[in-house]
Amino acid sequence: MSPTPRQGWGARLKAQFATPASVTLLLLGFGSGLPYLLIGYTLSIWLREAGWALGPIGLVSYIGLLYQFKFLWAPWLDSRRPPWLGRLGRRRGWMLGAQMCLVVGLAAIGWVGPQHSVPLFLALVTLTALAGATQDVMVDAYRIEIGPEAAQGALAATNTLGYRLGLICGGALTLYVASASSWRVGYGLMAGLMLVPLLTTLRAREPELTESRLSSPESARGLLKAFSAFFRRCGVALGLGLLAFVGLFKLPDQMLGVIAGPFYLDCGFSPKDIATVSKLYGVWITIGGAFIGGAAIAVWRMSSALVVAALALALSNLLYILMSVYPGQLWSFILTISGDNFSQGFSATVLVAFMSSLTDRRYTATQYALLSSLAFLPGKLVGGVAGYMVQAWGYTPFFVLSTLSIAPTLLVLAWMWPRLVRTDQAGQA
Template sequence: MSETIKHLFNPKFLHMTLFGFSAGIPYFLIFSSLSLWLDQVGVEKSAITYFSWAALGYSFKFLWSPLVDRLPIPVLTAKLGQRRSWLILIQLLIVFAICWMGFTDPAQGINALTQMAFAVTLLGFSAATQDILIDAWRIEASNEKDITMLSSVYIVGYRLGMITSGAGALLIADHFGTSMDNYKYSAWQYSYLIMATCMLVGLITTIKIKEPKKADSLVYQTRDYAAVLLIFIMAIIALILCYQYTDQFFLSLQKPLIAWFNNEPLAAFMTTSGQLFLAIALAAFIGTLVAKSPIVNRAMVKEVYWIPVADLFKRHRKHVWLLIGIICTYRISDIVMGVTANLFYQHMGFDLDEIAGIVKTFGLIMTISGGLVGGVLVVRYGIIKMMILGATLSALTNLLFMIMASTGKSLIFLTFMISADNLSQGLALAVFVGFLSMLVNRQFTAVQYAMFSSVMTLFPKIMGGYSGTMVEQMGFASFYLMTAIIGIPVVVMLIYAMKKQAFEFNQSS
């Protein structure tokens, strides 16, 4: 324990905590705080949860992680280094996106909602890019002995950032007088603009830290990296255009499906799923066409994308599908549940100050405790055993939400429920981040960790986007039972992995 306390006084742990705070600020501004804002405006729950797809940038960040990892920024990189120059640029972009949201009133109609969607998407993209850089810095600053504890203090900072943009944003909005019965745009505007100023913590930390030795700069020519960026841009344009020009077609399909199944939420789920998969398929097709064009340096694409993936398959070839299964489903239970959590609290009759005071502020104590306890327990019991414990608790605590949905509003039960839920989430996330960090080969730090963290959230966030539709169809109680059940498979996979001693942690350099 004394060794753990000693570690916490190392400057890199303070820097990692502050970086965690900077990474945590955007998260609730995309999810819970925004959902309450839109709910007060009167936006349908199914439409509100679709906004969570704006955070899919977190799940596709591996596509541009090589650019962030290697491409220098004119002037800035020469003065600050590769990691710090990109961090400053991206953190300024985050500030701009949050301000854009603050200056948009979603009550002004469809055009305002569209503008909000663009602002949220920009925030999701820039926040995901910041995560790439912070994750790389954390791994490059760590060693095998302290990597889990470094991940734990990162989670502490992350949760502090989340509580600031969660409880803080709600308290500010409540202070300026907005509520379900008396919506005030100015209250939310002040709240989001104040959240933008909180990003100064990340900017100051970036200025203070030292550039890690592992952050190499340009290997190929700038035009080669620009060509790879073009692949991504063209794919995104194809995805957007597909959504725009197929919207009416898929809406027209809803009526016959409603008549066929006699179930409007199911018909909406099927049509939106079809539209999403068609858009992704078209984006992949266009991206592939551009990738095969003469302007793209295929040797570079192979090195920055294929070799890191091949390295993962080579080192974990015996249990690679087990590894993918665990990464894809470890956080599915809490992510799918979490998208609707604030809507649930408001539905149960809790005021903004009650949500901020108990759900956000008090829950922070338990989250920090869970993160630190997870880091300490890993040292003693091993990371796989603690992952099993974290996954089990994350699924079981969702049943508490089911109980509240059936029994009604209770501040005492809410306090107990949030304590248990946040403790389990803090422990599970800290242990899981440590697990992913230990799997990474330091030769491909930014790219491999971006791939891991992208896969980690992709399926849960796509499913979470439909959570509003599922709640409308199933009700809150049945929905939370379902989120507990879908957490069972990953527990089974982890038990199998422990018995087979499936994973070896070797951070080659």
């Protein structure tokens, strides 16, 4: 039973967060976050230590574009059960298959390494990224289908918590283990930790909505059907505006993603220092920001939360200039990570809840995969050449540019503002 307004915000938040689905999403989020840094941020530090230049490291990051193009195979996943694992259902079956591939892929990446067979190493990274992206498609669809729309803010927050815990392991823990032992041991340990979400998938229940759609001819119509349904629901002009806004929202953050790890090394910090400040302390700051973002969704209008999230995400990049002026100073590192990670956590939860509200539940996996892919695609494309930009200009001009890159997002938001406010008012009526 939903809490009434008289029960207050505390009861309302408790009713949304204290559910079995939240625990499941916490552990599945852990599985989504664990491999992400291992094919991106953490991998860039490994490559930098192995003697790779910033330019090639940025180009390797384009492998992560598989996460941005996952909407291309999402309709196929959305329309059928997987072979051999179909008895688990569509969502759980594909999740389990992807998680099994991640266990094998991460172990193989650590075993081969980037020094001996570069083509084989990059092929393994590519296959692991493909499995991680497939897992994300199913986890996102599962989250949307397992709970009502009113619970999406809480489910997004708990999913983000699990995701950030996975990032701690894929970032800080891997760096600690690599410093104490070897990269092979670090990646092998992460392969073992992927068993946690794998077992969660085995014990979770399949969403009823998924099973009721399995024999529907609508589910096999694919990407074009999902596209047309989105534009019928929103209208062509607003639909294009929404897609542009989602695509541009994370641009300031994603521009820094590839060079952040090498930047910390260039500032004089060791991998162990980076692990402690950026991926251990910083992740907890991100988690705090994520839960405050979830609370903001519950008590603010969505339009207001989007404005705050967009500005925070961009302005926090200016802190990196402070860090470049005071290299090797622990206080500047901590201050930069505090502001940047808090804004990341807050904005991520707000954006996830916003994208969930745009998703038609007849095409959950496909539409959400499209939206979440767009949320990272422009930044990934620019971030892939960020190393060459830094080599040409230096760090400080690049950080200024990344901050100013929020301007197109704010212009699209201003154009959509009257429509968003009307939607907020209709939702509160």
